[in-house]
Amino acid sequence: MMRFLFGSGAIAIVFGAVVFLFGTLGAEAAPPKQPDTVDIAAGELLYSENCAACHGGNLEGQTDWQRAGEDGVLPAPPHDETGHTWHHGDALLFTYTRIGGKAALAANGMEFNSGMPGFSEVLSDEEIWDVLAYIKSTWSERIQEVQGVRTQSEQLRGK
Numbered sequence: 332m333m334r335f336l337f338g339s340g341a342i343a344i345v346f347g348a349v350v351f352l353f354g355t356l357g358a359e360a361a362p363p364k365q366p367d368t369v370d371i372a373a374g375e376l377l378y379s380e381n382c383a384a385c386h387g388g389n390l391e392g393q394t395d396w397q398r399a400g401e402d403g404v405l406p407a408p409p410h411d412e413t414g415h416t417w418h419h420g421d422a423l424l425f426t427y428t429r430i431g432g433k434a435a436l437a438a439n440g441m442e443f444n445s446g447m448p449g450f451s452e453v454l455s456d457e458e459i460w461d462v463l464a465y466i467k468s469t470w471s472e473r474i475q476e477v478q479g480v481r482t483q484s485e486q487l488r489g490k
């Protein structure tokens with residue numbers, strides 16, 4: 332009986348340490364997450380000021396957006412349902428907007444001549460979330476659901 336108690340106690344301690352370790356690591360590596368409150372109206376205004384020039388006033392993107400120019404840079408894709416913005420979870424969209432395409436892809440080991448600038452000097456994190464919330468608010472319920480699942484799986488995978 333004594334050994335049984337001691338044994339399970341040791342296991343409990345080890346288990347506690349593992350939970351502690353993973354808890355800490357998880358907290359450090361946690362992917363960015365949309366805040367509970369976002370301002371969609373502010374996001375719409377910020378979109379028209381910062382994004383519409385390339386991504387279009389109606390989120391329609393640039394013509395021939397799937398074909399790279401002579402410099403290898405892609406035109407800006409639409410953010411409406413005809414594009415692929417909704418194929419990505421929130422964390423990726425946030426990082427792509429915050430640090431720009433080149434740095435975001437470099438972080439995943441890809442070298443890419445991106446036409447998407449980073450906005451970390453122009454917009455606060457909160458403002459970036461507002462813009463993304465505005466973009467998402469224009470999608471149908473079904474597309475929002477699909478994108479929501481991608482966001483959840485990003486959070487579960489930790490990236």
Ligand code: HEC
Pocket residue numbers: 378381382383384385386404405406407408414415416417419424427428432433444445446447448450462463
């Ligand atoms: C100077 C033009 C330009 C501006 C301004 C711009 N973008 Fe982009 N954006 C691009 C291009 C070009 C791409 C295509 C991918 C690439 O080349 O990296 C892109 C891609 C993206 C993507 C990835 C979409 C996907 O489907 O993979 C997101 C998200 C994005 N932009 C958000 C924004 C937001 C939000 C703003 C405004 C705050 C903005 N962009 C402003 C040019 C621009």
